[in-house]
Amino acid sequence: xxxxxxxxxLALHLAVLGMLFVIQFVLPAYHHTNVARILVLAAYALGYxxxxxxxxxxxxxxxxxxxxxxxxAGLPVYYLGLAGAGAMALGIIAGVALxxxxxxxxxxxxxVSFLIVSLMVAQALYLASLHFNEITLGDQGFxxxxxxxxxxxxxxxxxxxAAALLACLALRLSPVGRVLVAxxxxxxxxxxxxxxxxxxxLLSLVVSGGIAAAAGxxxxxxxxxxxxxxxxxxxxxxxxxxxxxxxxGTLLGPLVGTGLMFYLVDYASSLTSAYLLxxxxxxxxxxxxxxxxxxxxxxxRWLPWLP
Amino acid sequence: VVSAFVLALTALGLSLVFGVMRIVNVAHGEFxxxxxxxxxxxxxxxxxxxxxxxxxxxxxxxxxxxxxxxxDRLILRRLDYHPEGTIxxxxxLLYILQQAVLTLYGPDARPVASPFYFTVAFPWFGxxxxxxxxxxxxxxxxAGAWLxxxxxxxxxxxxxxxxxxxxxxxxxxxxxxxxAAVFALGAMLAALAGVLVVxxxxxxxxxxxxxxxxxxxxxxxGGLGNLRGTLLAAFLVGISDGVVSVFFSPTxxxxxxxxxVAAVLVVKPSGLFAQERx
Numbered sequence: 001x002x003x004x005x006x007x008x009x010l011a012l013h014l015a016v017l018g019m020l021f022v023i024q025f026v027l028p029a030y031h032h033t034n035v036a037r038i039l040v041l042a043a044y045a046l047g048y049x050x051x052x053x054x055x056x057x058x059x060x061x062x063x064x065x066x067x068x069x070x071x072x073a074g075l076p077v078y079y080l081g082l083a084g085a086g087a088m089a090l091g092i093i094a095g096v097a098l099x100x101x102x103x104x105x106x107x108x109x110x111x112v113s114f115l116i117v118s119l120m121v122a123q124a125l126y127l128a129s130l131h132f133n134e135i136t137l138g139d140q141g142f143x144x145x146x147x148x149x150x151x152x153x154x155x156x157x158x159x160x161x162a163a164a165l166l167a168c169l170a171l172r173l174s175p176v177g178r179v180l181v182a183x184x185x186x187x188x189x190x191x192x193x194x195x196x197x198x199x200x201x202l203l204s205l206v207v208s209g210g211i212a213a214a215a216g217x218x219x220x221x222x223x224x225x226x227x228x229x230x231x232x233x234x235x236x237x238x239x240x241x242x243x244x245x246x247x248x249g250t251l252l253g254p255l256v257g258t259g260l261m262f263y264l265v266d267y268a269s270s271l272t273s274a275y276l277l278x279x280x281x282x283x284x285x286x287x288x289x290x291x292x293x294x295x296x297x298x299x300x301r302w303l304p305w306l307p
Numbered sequence: 308v309v310s311a312f313v314l315a316l317t318a319l320g321l322s323l324v325f326g327v328m329r330i331v332n333v334a335h336g337e338f339x340x341x342x343x344x345x346x347x348x349x350x351x352x353x354x355x356x357x358x359x360x361x362x363x364x365x366x367x368x369x370x371x372x373x374x375x376x377x378x379d380r381l382i383l384r385r386l387d388y389h390p391e392g393t394i395x396x397x398x399x400l401l402y403i404l405q406q407a408v409l410t411l412y413g414p415d416a417r418p419v420a421s422p423f424y425f426t427v428a429f430p431w432f433g434x435x436x437x438x439x440x441x442x443x444x445x446x447x448x449x450a451g452a453w454l455x456x457x458x459x460x461x462x463x464x465x466x467x468x469x470x471x472x473x474x475x476x477x478x479x480x481x482x483x484x485x486x487a488a489v490f491a492l493g494a495m496l497a498a499l500a501g502v503l504v505v506x507x508x509x510x511x512x513x514x515x516x517x518x519x520x521x522x523x524x525x526x527x528x529g530g531l532g533n534l535r536g537t538l539l540a541a542f543l544v545g546i547s548d549g550v551v552s553v554f555f556s557p558t559x560x561x562x563x564x565x566x567x568v569a570a571v572l573v574v575k576p577s578g579l580f581a582q583e584r585x
Contacts, residue, residue: 058391058394060394105570105573106569106573108573109572109573111390111391112331112390112391112394113572115331115391115394116331116523116527116569116572117569117572117573119523120523120565120566120568120569120572121565121566121569123520123565124561124562124565124566124569127558127561127562127565128558128562130558131558131559131562233516237398240395240398244395272410273409273414274406274407274409274410275406276402276405276406277402277403277406277407277410279399279402280398280399280400280401280402280403280404280405280406281399281402281403282399283395283396283398283399283402284382284396284399284400284403286395287386287392287395287396287399288382288385288386288396291392
């Protein structure tokens with residue numbers, strides 16, 4: 001599937017980013033913080049979508065990349081008092097390195113086997129973050145504070161999201177992105193055309209893990225907390241849910257899905273402690289009736305040019 | 308050793324489902340949890356511990372089997388048993404069951420009295436009678452499952468559907484009914500394991516995760532989709548003390564075991580006990 005009208009889609013994405021910049025001046029304080037969080041988490045979902053939406057590999061272990069970014073950035077700040085930018089870079093490096101090593105081994109499998117391998121490795125690393133709790137402080141986690149203002153946090157989150165979005169758009173429009181989609185559609189045929197599918201899959205995993213790690217690092221630096229919870233299975237399932245809800249393989253889907261689910265869970269958790277019920281129902285409903293998600297359905301019905 | 312038998316039962320359920328239907332049931336641990344919670348419910352309704360235990364052995368598998376049948380009919384069949392779609396759906400099912408139990412049963416861990424107390428005294432050590440019974444009961448169930456698989460028409464259908472679904476259908480195997488039966492059977496095995504474990508451990512709404520991961524380990528070691536291999540592995544892993552000590556030992560051992568399984572899946576996806584398919 002080629003992307004039609006790249007100019008039109010670029011304009012749309014810039015308009016969305018512009019709108020996200022403008023609304024920070026009108027949002028009430030509570031929603032201001034929420035939207036900043038949503039932007040960081042949406043960047044995480046964007047990273048997830050690179051692997052699932054473009055390359056067609058479903059992972060149940062992306063929390064390990066998010067957590068790699070989180071600890072890669074958080075630990076140096078906590079123990080060494082490193083500054084924000086350096087910590088961010090370390091977080092991304094940690095995630096990219098993990099994704100590369102994991103990919104070298106795990107990408108020898110695909111489909112359901114890959115899914116289970118990613119689940120197992122992520123679970124092992126989650127347990128490791130509990131086991132080495134003298135360093136990571138385990139479940140309890142630790143607090144890092146860079147003393148940023150709310151406006152600085154919002155704009156940093158927006159900058160991260162914009163960078164991730166434009167990177168994904170560029171990847172999607174590039175020849176490399178087309179090879180990734182070709183692998184999703186028919187890996188055998190892509191290989192016969194002379195593309196080394198392993199290298200392309202590894203590339204997409206590294207990009208995906210790198211973006212997820214950047215989101216994890218930003219989450220810790222902006223919202224001042226790192227803990228094992230973010231490495232647990234639930235945080236591997238969340239990006240899957242957000243991406244499915246918004247639309248797998250669409251560029252703005254992860255933002256839509258993350259925003260919607262964030263507010264739904266936020267509202268439900270004020271009503272009941274069993275708010276994860278919503279997550280379960282959403283997953284079943286999506287997979288049964290809306291496998292293309294919100295934007296995927298819109299694209300199929302009305303907006304064929306949507307990237 | 309007792310928890311080994313319980314694990315073997317749970318893993319057998321998961322491997323049956325994976326072997327025949329080629330789907331990964333992420334909600335399998337929740338069927339185990341439901342069994343345990345239902346055992347608690349039976350024990351609190353029926354005053355006498357032994358009668359309550361006996362009631363739970365009947366009620367829990369039936370109710371959980373019904374839940375599984377409904378899930379198969381309403382969700383899995385509509386997805387046409389698509390591998391990744393069913394994984395997403397069963398993750399959803401996991402949270403639906405788990406959170407429903409949280410709502411109805413609450414967040415506490417609750418104990419169930421052992422149906423009877425007596426200690427079998429061997430010359431060199433004493434052994435709890437209940438644990439001995441669990442071992443015997445599980446062994447019987449495992450043997451029964453093996454017999455069903457190798458000696459009955461349903462078992463023949465299962466093996467046929469596993470080897471070549473289209474060919475099996477061409478020969479008149481009612482695939483949909485076999486799938487529904489397998490899914491319900493797998494869930495019932497997990498529920499029975501839950502009933503058996505609850506006098507030893509306590510019933511809690513989050514107790515499904517550990518057996519789920521352990522069952523994954525068993526199924527992977529036995530070989531994805533290799534029915535006899537997984538049955539063998541469930542039994543071998545279940546009774547081997549090494550893995551059981553992993554279950555209860557510190558986190559580090561769990562980490563190593565989990566990574567090992569991932570490695571097996573990458574290096575030797577047919578499993579450690581791969582054998583020629585007959």
